[in-house]
Amino acid sequence: QAKRHGKNLVWLAQMEGLVPNNRRAQLEQDLLGALTRGEFSLHYQEQFGAQGERTGFEALTRWTSPQWGEVSPAEFIPISEESGAIVHLGAWVLTQATTQLAKWHAEGLTDAMMAVNVSPVQFLRPDFEDSVIAALQRAQLPPHALELKLTENFVASHLTIVAPRLKALRSMGVRIALDDFGAGASVLSQLLDLPLDTLKIDRSFLRQSGVPKAHRVMGAITAFARALNLEVVLEGVETPEHLVLAHKLGCDRTQGYLQGRPAPPEVIERRFSSSSQSG
Ligand code: C2E
Numbered sequence: 001q002a003k004r005h006g007k008n009l010v011w012l013a014q015m016e017g018l019v020p021n022n023r024r025a026q027l028e029q030d031l032l033g034a035l036t037r038g039e040f041s042l043h044y045q046e047q048f049g050a051q052g053e054r055t056g057f058e059a060l061t062r063w064t065s066p067q068w069g070e071v072s073p074a075e076f077i078p079i080s081e082e083s084g085a086i087v088h089l090g091a092w093v094l095t096q097a098t099t100q101l102a103k104w105h106a107e108g109l110t111d112a113m114m115a116v117n118v119s120p121v122q123f124l125r126p127d128f129e130d131s132v133i134a135a136l137q138r139a140q141l142p143p144h145a146l147e148l149k150l151t152e153n154f155v156a157s158h159l160t161i162v163a164p165r166l167k168a169l170r171s172m173g174v175r176i177a178l179d180d181f182g183a184g185a186s187v188l189s190q191l192l193d194l195p196l197d198t199l200k201i202d203r204s205f206l207r208q209s210g211v212p213k214a215h216r217v218m219g220a221i222t223a224f225a226r227a228l229n230l231e232v233v234l235e236g237v238e239t240p241e242h243l244v245l246a247h248k249l250g251c252d253r254t255q256g257y258l259q260g261r262p263a264p265p266e267v268i269e270r271r272f273s274s275s276s277q278s279g
Pocket residue numbers: 045059060061072073074077090093117118119149179180235236237238255256257258262
């Protein structure tokens with residue numbers, strides 16, 4: 001009797017745990033086959049220079065599942081990182097994004113860059129560098145057309161492993177961007193010797209825009225980037241006020257819903273042709 005009661009308790013406890021974990025566990029399962037089923041696609045978001053000229057794009061992965069519909073990368077990327085599925089997904093993203101950029105180069109946007117998010121799990125694989133070289137060669141792109149985005153948090157917390165690998169990539173000519181800057185926990189002095197090109201100010205600062213203190217901190221971040229000779233990108237630019245602020249700060253590039261939401265390549269192409277018609 002007692003034994004049976006105990007079993008029921010275990011079962012109940014499992015149910016308790018299983019209910020909230022269900023979606024996650026099932027997503028994890030589905031993610032493993034999603035790539036071969038062709039359920040992923042890339043959206044692209046344009047980046048603009050201080051004169052409003054298009055400087056390039058960021059590739060952002062989308063998962064359209066027949067079962068779950070559109071799943072946010074904020075949900076499926078961490079799950080893919082845990083299961084290891086991110087390794088194949090990340091390689092696919094690199095191939096896809098460089099192929100797309102090569103096409104756009106051929107259509108006349110010869111200076112455009114492509115920024116790609118790189119997961120720590122993907123970056124730490126010994127063959128990561130080779131996969132980057134292979135993607136660039138297949139697409140016949142110059143290395144400086146590719147910008148790899150790593151979060152400040154990851155870089156700062158794995159500095160001894162990351163630094164030499166960044167040097168190798170950078171010596172090939174690939175650009176390195178520090179993403180979500182200001183939201184991580186780096187000691188600034190640690191960043192001095194890293195081979196970086198770009199610093200992306202975390203979007204959370206813009207959420208507090210209008211607060212003078214947030215502006216001053218963004219000014220300090222920009223000055224820090226200048227001292228290191230880094231380009232500054234402000235992401236999450238949603239309003240004309242944000243754009244004015246970006247210009248006041250002297251940001252080199254901006255990106256956000258104001259200037260263009262992430263969209264499939266054919267929508268992006270329609271934007272090119274309408275902007276070239278209007279001047
Ligand atoms: P992230 O790298 O910081 O990318 C910027 C996110 O901000 C994107 O969300 C983008 O759609 C969104 N965004 C752009 N402009 C605005 C704006 O004006 N306002 C607001 N509120 N948001 C804006 P998304 O596409 O949902 O991606 C979320 C995160 O998922 C990314 O953050 C990135 O960390 C990760 N992610 C997306 N695609 C990939 C990928 O291919 N590989 C890896 N490893 N991570 C990815």
